[in-house]
Amino acid sequence: MIPGKVSCLALMGSPRKGGNTALLLDAFCRGFQQTYSQAFMEIIPVAEKRIKPCRGCDACKGAEKSCIIKDDMQKIYPSIERGDMLILASPIYWWHMTTQLKSCVDRFYGMDYSLFQGKKIVFLSTFGSTQAESGFTIACDSIASMACFLGMDFVLAWGISTGELSLKENPIALKEAERLGREFLLP
Numbered sequence: 356m357i358p359g360k361v362s363c364l365a366l367m368g369s370p371r372k373g374g375n376t377a378l379l380l381d382a383f384c385r386g387f388q389q390t391y392s393q394a395f396m397e398i399i400p401v402a403e404k405r406i407k408p409c410r411g412c413d414a415c416k417g418a419e420k421s422c423i424i425k426d427d428m429q430k431i432y433p434s435i436e437r438g439d440m441l442i443l444a445s446p447i448y449w450w451h452m453t454t455q456l457k458s459c460v461d462r463f464y465g466m467d468y469s470l471f472q473g474k475k476i477v478f479l480s481t482f483g484s485t486q487a488e489s490g491f492t493i494a495c496d497s498i499a500s501m502a503c504f505l506g507m508d509f510v511l512a513w514g515i516s517t518g519e520l521s522l523k524e525n526p527i528a529l530k531e532a533e534r535l536g537r538e539f540l541l542p
């Protein structure tokens with residue numbers, strides 16, 4: 356991977372524009388672009404897209420070899436394929452990523468899994484509880500298993516509680532997210 360040419364796709368799973376997760380992701384990306392100024396970065400707010408849930412028809416496993424559902428995933432698939440690095444950014448909803456992001460991730464089922472091999476994956480999250488066990492660690496475990504299955508390199512998981520301070524009121528957390536992006540090391 357040539358750092359200058361790195362392509363990074365962020366799937367933003369919060370339905371709240373300018374909410375905690377959006378601010379966290381922006382801060383991380385800002386830092387990342389300070390170091391990798393030539394990097395191609397794309398952020399897709401999946402909650403604003405029309406993404407139907409996988410219906411398990413298995414057409415993608417047959418002659419079609421790709422997902423037959425016609426919705427915005429058809430435009431998102433090439434971005435996933437292109438990216439060297441995939442960021443999943445999501446608030447914790449009921450001990451996991453949001454439904455909007457999970458619907459998108461479920462649709463990876465229709466892709467050629469070998470395309471994920473060697474890509475980096477990052478998980479950025481915000482959650483209301485002051486205990487990471489209230490969902491963040493469970494989501495991390497799930498993403499780690501998914502990354503392992505797909506041959507991806509799960510390089511960073513970072514989450515912050517918004518229970519006492521929203522991200523808007525927490526410049527220290529935003530600075531930390533920016534630093535993590537800036538000091539993020541590509542091989």
Ligand SMILES: Cc1cc2nc3c(=O)[nH]c(=O)nc-3n(C[C@H](O)[C@H](O)[C@H](O)COP(=O)(O)O)c2cc1C
Pocket residue numbers: 369370371374375376377446447448449450451481482483484485489490517
């Ligand atoms: C439907 C729903 C479910 C939630 N479930 C959890 C949860 O299981 N654990 C937790 O710590 N916080 C939970 N929260 C709190 C959010 O994760 C938290 O407020 C987050 O920072 C919101 O991010 P956003 O501003 O990007 O939407 C939940 C919030 C909502 C709306």
